[in-house]
Amino acid sequence: MLDAATTAMANLFTIDVLSYLLVGVAVGLVIGVLPGLGGSSGMALLLPFLFGMEPEAGIAMLVGMAAVGGTSDTFSSVLIGVPGSGGSQALILDGHALARQGQAARVLGASFSSSLVGGLLGAVSFLFVITAARPLIGGIGTPELLMFALLGLATVGALVKGDPLFGFAAAVLGVMIGLIGGAPAYPEYRYTFDSLYLYSGVSIVIVTMGLFAVPEVISLLVNRAAIAKTEKIEGSIIDGFREVRKHKGLVIRSSLLGTVLGVIPGIGGTAANWMAYAMARQTARDKSRFGRGDIRGVIAPEAANNSVDGGSMVPTFTLGIPSSGSTAVMLGGIVLLGLTPGPAMLEQDLDILMLVVWALVLANVLATITCFSLSRYIARVTLVPGQLLAPFLLILFFAASYQASLSFGDLLAVLGLGVLGYAMKIANIPRAPAVVGFVLAPSIERYLHLSISRYGADWMYRPGVITIGLIVVAVVVALPMFQRFRKPKAVTANFDNEAGK
Amino acid sequence: MKNRVIEGPFRVVLCVFLLTVSVFYAYEALSFHPLAMYAPLAAGIVATGLMSMLLAREVVRVVRTRRGDTRSYAMTAEATAEALTVRILGVSVLYLAVMVAYVAATYVIGMVIASAVVLVLLLHLDAKATLRFTAISVALVLLAFYLFGTFAELQWPQGLAKIGMFG
Numbered sequence: 006m007l008d009a010a011t012t013a014m015a016n017l018f019t020i021d022v023l024s025y026l027l028v029g030v031a032v033g034l035v036i037g038v039l040p041g042l043g044g045s046s047g048m049a050l051l052l053p054f055l056f057g058m059e060p061e062a063g064i065a066m067l068v069g070m071a072a073v074g075g076t077s078d079t080f081s082s083v084l085i086g087v088p089g090s091g092g093s094q095a096l097i098l099d100g101h102a103l104a105r106q107g108q109a110a111r112v113l114g115a116s117f118s119s120s121l122v123g124g125l126l127g128a129v130s131f132l133f134v135i136t137a138a139r140p141l142i143g144g145i146g147t148p149e150l151l152m153f154a155l156l157g158l159a160t161v162g163a164l165v166k167g168d169p170l171f172g173f174a175a176a177v178l179g180v181m182i183g184l185i186g187g188a189p190a191y192p193e194y195r196y197t198f199d200s201l202y203l204y205s206g207v208s209i210v211i212v213t214m215g216l217f218a219v220p221e222v223i224s225l226l227v228n229r230a231a232i233a234k235t236e237k238i239e240g241s242i243i244d245g246f247r248e249v250r251k252h253k254g255l256v257i258r259s260s261l262l263g264t265v266l267g268v269i270p271g272i273g274g275t276a277a278n279w280m281a282y283a284m285a286r287q288t289a290r291d292k293s294r295f296g297r298g299d300i301r302g303v304i305a306p307e308a309a310n311n312s313v314d315g316g317s318m319v320p321t322f323t324l325g326i327p328s329s330g331s332t333a334v335m336l337g338g339i340v341l342l343g344l345t346p347g348p349a350m351l352e353q354d355l356d357i358l359m360l361v362v363w364a365l366v367l368a369n370v371l372a373t374i375t376c377f378s379l380s381r382y383i384a385r386v387t388l389v390p391g392q393l394l395a396p397f398l399l400i401l402f403f404a405a406s407y408q409a410s411l412s413f414g415d416l417l418a419v420l421g422l423g424v425l426g427y428a429m430k431i432a433n434i435p436r437a438p439a440v441v442g443f444v445l446a447p448s449i450e451r452y453l454h455l456s457i458s459r460y461g462a463d464w465m466y467r468p469g470v471i472t473i474g475l476i477v478v479a480v481v482v483a484l485p486m487f488q489r490f491r492k493p494k495a496v497t498a499n500f501d502n503e504a505g506k
Numbered sequence: 507m508k509n510r511v512i513e514g515p516f517r518v519v520l521c522v523f524l525l526t527v528s529v530f531y532a533y534e535a536l537s538f539h540p541l542a543m544y545a546p547l548a549a550g551i552v553a554t555g556l557m558s559m560l561l562a563r564e565v566v567r568v569v570r571t572r573r574g575d576t577r578s579y580a581m582t583a584e585a586t587a588e589a590l591t592v593r594i595l596g597v598s599v600l601y602l603a604v605m606v607a608y609v610a611a612t613y614v615i616g617m618v619i620a621s622a623v624v625l626v627l628l629l630h631l632d633a634k635a636t637l638r639f640t641a642i643s644v645a646l647v648l649l650a651f652y653l654f655g656t657f658a659e660l661q662w663p664q665g666l667a668k669i670g671m672f673g
Contacts, residue, residue, distance in 0.1 A: 170563075174556040178524065180549045181531055188542030195538055195546055196531070219605070226601045226628075227594060393635060396628035399605070400621045400647060404654075404662065407617065411661055416609050424602060431590045431598065432517045450545040 013359030016061045017367065025062040026364055029069025030371050036070070037077030038383055039394065045437070046221045047074070048334040049213035050401065053408035055341045061360055063342040067335050068318075068364040073372035074331075075311040076120040080383060083112050083303075095282035096310075099295065099302030106298055110380075114245020115300055116307045117376045119256050122249065123308035124369030126260040127267065127315020132362045134268070134319045138351060145348045148464040150325075151452035152473035153347075154445045157326030159480040160269075161333070161441045171434045173481070179442025180449065182207055189447065190454045202414030207422075209337030210409040212443050215422020217334070218402040220430045223423075225391035225398070242377060248300045255285055255301060256308045263309030267316020267328060281309030311369065318361055322346055325448065330437035336444045347448075513590040514568040521561040528553035604628065616665035618651050 016022055029051065036047030047070060055063045083100040096116065103112045158180070162172035185196045186206030197203040249256055259281040266277040285305035286295045295302050317328040325346035327333035339346050344354060351358065376383065406419040429436050456464040464470060532550025535543050604624065611620035622644050630640040654660045 170556065170560055174524070174553065174560060177549055177553040177556060181528075181546070181553060184546045184549060188538070188545075191539045191541035193539050193542040195542060196534065223598060223601050223605075226632075227597050390633075392633040393629065396625050396633075397643070397647070399608070399628070400625065403608070403612075404617065404621070404651075404660075407663060408660060413613060413663055416612060416663070420605060420609050423605065427598065427602070428516075428520055431594070432513065432520050434517075434520070446545075446549075453545065454541070 009355040010359045010362075012356045014363050016356065017065060017360055017363045019061075021059065022062045022065045022360075025058070026065040026069040026368060027371070029066035029071075030073050030368050030375070033070035033073035033368075034077040034372060034375060034383070037074040038080050039389065045213065045217040045330040045334050045440075048331045048338070049210070049218045050405055052210040052213060052334065052338050052341060053405040055338055056408070058342065060342040060344055060354075060357060063338065064344075064357055064360055065364045067338045068361050069368040069371075071331060071335060072124060072311075072314050072365050072368035075124070075307075075314060076117060076369070076372040076376055077383070078310075079113060079116040079120070079307065079376070080380075083109060083116065095278045095306040096303060098282070099297075099299050102296070102298035103300065103303070108298075110242045111244040111248065111300070112303050113376070113380055114242035115248045115303050116245065117242075117373050118246045118249035119259070119304040119308040120311040121369055121373040122256045123260040123263055123311035124314065124372075125366060126257070126308075127264050127312035128362050128365035128369070129315070130261075130264040130312070131315040131318050131365065132359075135323065135351060135355075135358050135362075138323060138348075145469065146467070147452045147455040148460065148467050149469040149473060150347060151449060151456055152470050152477065153324050153326060154449045154452060156473055156477050156480070157320075157324070157445055158438070158442055158449075159477045160326065161438045163480050168433075172438050175429070175435050176438035176442040179212075179439035179444075180446040181442075182212060182439070183443040183446025184450065189451050200414070202410070202412055202418075205410075207418055207443075208409040208415070209334075209341060209440075209444065211406055211415055211418045212422060213334045213337060213440060214402055214406045215419045216426035216429070216436045216439055217330070218398070219419060219423025220427040220436075222395050222399045222402065223427050224430065225395040228391060242380065245300075249304055252301055252304050255288075255305055258288075259284065259305040259308040260312040263312035264316040266309070267313035268319045269328065277309040277313045278306040281305040315365055318365070322350055322358055322361065323348060325445070327441055327444070330440070333437050333440040333444060337440070340444065509591050509593060511589045511591055512595060514564065514571055516590055516595070517564045518561065518568055521557055521564055525554065525557035525561055528557050612663050612665060614665050615667050616669040617662040618648065619669060620665075621647060621651070 017026070032047055032051060048067065051066060051070060054066075058066075079096065079100070082096040083104050100112045100116065103109070158176045159173075162174075162176040163169045183206070185203055187194055187204065194204050262281050262284060263277040266280065282302060282305055285301045286292055289295065289299075289301060317332050320326040320328050321332045321336055322339070323346075325336065327336045336346055344350070344357065403416060403419065406415050409415045426436055429439075460467075465474075528550055532547060532554055535547035535550050538546065604627070608620055608624045611623060614620075625644050625647055626640055629635040629643055630637065635643075651662060655662060
């Protein structure tokens with residue numbers, strides 16, 4: 006374990022890997038600052054550049070991007086009152102209220118500091134979980150892996166914002182797209198319509214670009230948001246840091262809450278954000294300032310928002326179950342790098358998992374330093390109107406998509422999936438389950454084939470399979486029923502609009 | 507008329523489309539070898555079942571809403587400022603058409619020139635950006651194509667015209 010940790014650290018501090026981490030951090034910062042642009046789109050943008058990249062460098066870039074969105078999304082939430090991501094919604098209540106009272110710098114300082122603590126605690130939690138989980142992997146065979154993949158589909162389908170039935174349908178739709186191309190057990194090409202382009206299936210880059218990036222561009226063009234007027238960054242950022250030190254108990258509690266929620270597939274940053282806010286309000290003696298400008302209403306959600314990242318890496322890497330839209334895209338990236346997410350990573354790719362821990366730590370520190378030192382300049386980015394930004398993004402997304410296989414079919418596929426993605430977006434049908442289904446489809450088919458070949462029908466009677474199967478049934482049947490009695494925003498994840506979550 | 511909320515009918519149309527795709531998917535799976543069939547067939551059948559349920563439910567909701575029951579779409583429309591209206595759908599189709607035109611232009615004249623054209627169209631004519639801003643933007647995008655094409659060795663579609671610019 007220690008060897009893997011030191012190897013990972015040595016790998017991280019090579020020029021190549023460090024450069025890609027910086028690229029990821031920079032993209033994550035920009036994506037986080039721009040209101041309305043989700044982390045899934047940003048993550049999708051990075052995928053074409055993963056082809057041929059060393060796994061360490063690619064992982065550093067992806068983790069770097071994922072880790073910092075929760076820090077930089079603060080700007081638009083605090084300064085213009087528009088959430089930079091789903092994970093910073095609760096911040097608006099008190100953060101923007103305080104900014105309007107001339108305390109923007111104090112809010113930003115408190116937010117960055119609590120984000121840093123949250124991010125670091127999330128990384129430590131990830132380290133703790135992978136250490137604790139290693140002894141358990143011996144009993145996991147292909148039937149259990151199959152069930153874990155089905156559990157991933159079920160949880161993501163059940164827990165998305167809105168309608169669970171649409172969530173399940175979207176997940177199955179993703180599986181259908183994922184099964185296009187060659188079959189693993191027999192040399193047959195399916196749903197190719199004699200098109201050479203489809204023989205090798207649709208690339209994850211194309212699917213994520215189509216379902217996430219293109220719809221965001223159209224939304225930016227259609228919504229035509231007026232140019233926002235920013236609040237001035239008045240006051241001292243250091244005051245905010247002092248506030249975090251004063252409320253350190255709240256920061257730690259919120260971070261732990263965020264980490265735990267991050268581990269549960271499907272919860273994500275939005276729910277963690279609101280739950281941490283609710284917890285801060287519930288445990289406060291004086292609740293009168295909440296909603297009108299209480300710094301605790303800034304500290305708690307921001308700590309939870311960043312600690313979610315560390316927690317969400319646990320199911321993504323060790324079970325192959327993404328916990329949010331952007332980790333679903335990240336899962337695709339991990340596959341592109343030639344790695345196989347799942348329990349085997351705990352044995353075979355421990356140094357990669359350790360690299361994730363170090364990358365999370367370093368990315369959070371870098372993001373905090375950058376935001377602290379450049380906040381006055383970064384804040385200006387929030388003023389860029391969507392309709393001026395969208396044409397550049399359109400070109401960027403299509404040019405990036407073409408790199409998937411250097412075929413014109415890439416552009417047609419992105420266009421087709423973009424239309425489908427936008428239709429799903431405006432019909433309020435969640436898109437993240439489709440990406441999860443797409444990523445898991447080959448694994449599901451392969452594991453099912455292997456399970457039947459090795460164990461016949463007996464694979465269904467293994468204790469692990471029965472246990473996970475019961476959890477799947479509970480998730481599919483009980484969770485949607487449970488959600489009907491609760492406020493949607495408080496308990497479900499906004500997969501589609503979360504930056505980095 | 508333009509502000510009429512059409513989320514319900516739109517969902518019905520989308521469900522019909524997805525149901526058709528699911529049925530075709532399951533039917534097509536029957537023609538595969540058994541070892542290549544079970545996963546797509548299972549996915550197609552599950553999708554068909556789910557989409558049938560969703561379609562039935564959405565149709566019921568639309569009918570209820572038209573009868574004045576405000577528990578489904580009417581409430582949704584009031585609750586969110588982003589409800590789908592005729593106007594939003596119309597504008598969306600327009601921008602989707604621009605994207606289709608962009609891809610078509612890329613097929614004919616290559617990505618670099620098509621990008622410059624679409625940038626002028628969207629920035630100057632649509633977003634009403636100044637000519638100076640538009641010109642600088644186009645120049646910067648062309649520079650980005652050149653830099654990525656030359657130094658990162660990325661390639662761009664040349665189109666039928668075989669215009670091999672910057673990559």
